[in-house]
Amino acid sequence: ASTAGPSTSASSSKDAMVSRIAEEVECPICHEVLYKAVCVLPCLHSFCAACWSDWSRGSNAMCPQCRAMVESVRADFKMRNLVDTFLASNPERQRPAEELADMDLRDKTDDKKNVSKKRARPRRRRDDSEDSDDHDDDDDYSDEDEPPQCVRCVNPGPDGYRCDANNPRHLHCTVCNVLFPHQQGPNVPPTHCGFCQQPFCYQYLRWANNNAPLMPPCSLGPSLSPLQELLATPTFAVLPADSLNGNLFEQQVLVNHCRSKGIQLSEAARNVLTKIDAGETSIPDMPRPPYAAGGLGPPTPIRGASVSCVRCCRKIYNDLLYKARELIPTQELPAEVASRQNCWYGSGCRTQRTKPDHAKRLNHICQQTRH
Numbered sequence: 001a002s003t004a005g006p007s008t009s010a011s012s013s014k015d016a017m018v019s020r021i022a023e024e025v026e027c028p029i030c031h032e033v034l035y036k037a038v039c040v041l042p043c044l045h046s047f048c049a050a051c052w053s054d055w056s057r058g059s060n061a062m063c064p065q066c067r068a069m070v071e072s073v074r075a076d077f078k079m080r081n082l083v084d085t086f087l088a089s090n091p092e093r094q095r096p097a098e099e100l101a102d103m104d105l106r107d108k109t110d111d112k113k114n115v116s117k118k119r120a121r122p123r124r125r126r127d128d129s130e131d132s133d134d135h136d137d138d139d140d141y142s143d144e145d146e147p148p149q150c151v152r153c154v155n156p157g158p159d160g161y162r163c164d165a166n167n168p169r170h171l172h173c174t175v176c177n178v179l180f181p182h183q184q185g186p187n188v189p190p191t192h193c194g195f196c197q198q199p200f201c202y203q204y205l206r207w208a209n210n211n212a213p214l215m216p217p218c219s220l221g222p223s224l225s226p227l228q229e230l231l232a233t234p235t236f237a238v239l240p241a242d243s244l245n246g247n248l249f250e251q252q253v254l255v256n257h258c259r260s261k262g263i264q265l266s267e268a269a270r271n272v273l274t275k276i277d278a279g280e281t282s283i284p285d286m287p288r289p290p291y292a293a294g295g296l297g298p299p300t301p302i303r304g305a306s307v308s309c310v311r312c313c314r315k316i317y318n319d320l321l322y323k324a325r326e327l328i329p330t331q332e333l334p335a336e337v338a339s340r341q342n343c344w345y346g347s348g349c350r351t352q353r354t355k356p357d358h359a360k361r362l363n364h365i366c367q368q369t370r371h
Contacts, residue, residue: 019238019239019240019241020241021082021086022086022090022093022241023240023241024082025079025082025083025086027046027047027048027051028045028047028064028065028311029047029048029051029052029054029055029064029175029176030048030051031221031235031310032048032095033083033086033087033093033094033095034046034047034048034079034080034083035048035049035050035083035095035100035103036048036049036050036075036080036103036107036109037049037075037076037079037080037083038052038073038074038075038076038109039073039074039075039076039079040052040063040070040072040073041070041071041072041073041074042068042071043063043065043066043068043070045063045065045066046076046079047064047065048103049075049103049107049109050102050103050104050106050107052073052109053106053107053108053109054106054176054177055176055177056070056073056108056177057108057177064174064175064177073109075109150163150168150170150178150179150180150181151180151181151205151208151209152180152181152183152208153165153168153181157208158208159187161181161183163181168181169181169182170182171191171199171201172199173199173200173201173202173223174198174199174200174223174309175200175201175202175223176201178201178205180201180204180205180208181204183204188204188207189203189204189206189207190203190224190307191203191204191224192307193224193307193308193309193312194300194306194307194308195286195300195306195308195309195312195316196309196311196312198309200223200224200309202222202223202224202225203224203225203307221233221234221235222310223309223310224307224308224309225307225308226304226305226306226307226308227273227302227303227304227305227306227307227308227313227316228270228273228274228304228305230308230310230313231266231269231270231273231313231317231320232266232270235310236265236266236269236313236314236317237264237265237266238265239251239254239255239265239321240314240317240318240321242318243317243318243321243322244318244321244322244325244364244365245322245347245348245349245352245353245364246352246353247352247353247359247364248356248359249352249356249359249360250325250352250359250364250365253325253328253333253334253337254268254321254324254325254328257325257328257332257333260332265321266317268320268321268324269317269320269321269324270304270320271324272320272323272324272327273302273303273304273320274304275327276302276303276304277303277304277305281323281327283302283316283319283320283322283323284299284319285299285300285301285302286299286300286302286312286315286316287299287300302316302319322347322365325365326365337363340361340362340363341362341363342362342363342364342366342369343358343362343363343364343366344368344369344370345368345370346364346366346367346368346369347364347365347366347367347368348368349364349368352364
């Protein structure tokens with residue numbers, strides 16, 4: 001037993017390191033390993049070249065991650081080198097050749113100039129003295145900059161709905177940037193994440209088009225679904241590096257307990273969600289974002305049927321995993337884990353992430369008692 005501890009600790013440290021690098025090389029749009037990474041300026045967020053091309057094809061000039069206005073797009077060679085190193089050690093994360101070929105076809109960026117072909121359109125300033133026609137609009141905008149029509153602008157849907165030609169109400173999908181109608185009604189599926197309030201086309205277009213193929217990257221998997229359904233997808237089959245506040249020892253405790261029960265981590269999280277629905281336990285609700293309709297309001301309750309996007313579900317997944325670790329009965333924990341004293345700073349301790357000995361010696365699944 002004395003020789004198993006260091007080996008287990010080294011293995012868990014390596015797994016955590018791989019998990020952290022995997023998060024660094026993940027595209028925020030398709031949630032896969034970056035391919036031909038580009039970064040947008042000035043915020044410097046990185047995306048697959050094909051994903052950025054899909055996002056910006058409607059002349060969208062906002063960063064899909066932070067919503068900052070994008071001034072230019074450049075090849076991210078530093079990130080590409082990191083991706084190459086990561087894939088050399090993790091070849092199983094390499095995308096299929098046919099998918100890469102499809103992404104090459106969708107890539108509309110210009111590597112030679114190192115700048116995206118689609119740039120943020122300059123907004124002309126108009127003042128009281130600008131009454132002349134010195135500026136020719138035809139010189140400023142090309143035909144490809146014309147705002148695209150959505151599927152319901154052209155043809156009515158199965159329910160007969162068609163966009164009002166004089167006053168159409170549209171949404172842009174946060175993931176693929178496709179235009180779709182802002183239709184409301186008792187039978188219309190959800191179009192907004194219940195937590196961040198951002199719009200997503202996934203549920204609506206599958207309903208409106210009888211499950212017809214969606215635009216990538218939405219075609220790669222659900223981007224908006226009830227929490228119980230989203231947590232059952234492969235996206236949540238791995239342990240996030242920042243789960244349990246980055247405490248590697250507590251992460252291993254949870255992993256070992258799930259193995260002893262014969263369940264996956266995502267199943268443990270869904271079990272907690274079921275207990276929340278039954279009123280047996282709770283986790284902090286998600287705060288309402290300031291940009292949501294109506295501004296700040298009461299937090300959005302977390303329930304199994306709550307509709308969420310992938311990004312918000314990631315945050316909730318971490319809280320559910322912490323609660324799953326907290327709910328493990330003391331008699332089911334190893335004696336060396338159950339007999340530890342609580343850390344004064346509890347789950348908020350910063351040392352637990354950087355000092356494995358401290359994380360192992362004291363329990364951090366507890367509340368802070370010293371301030």
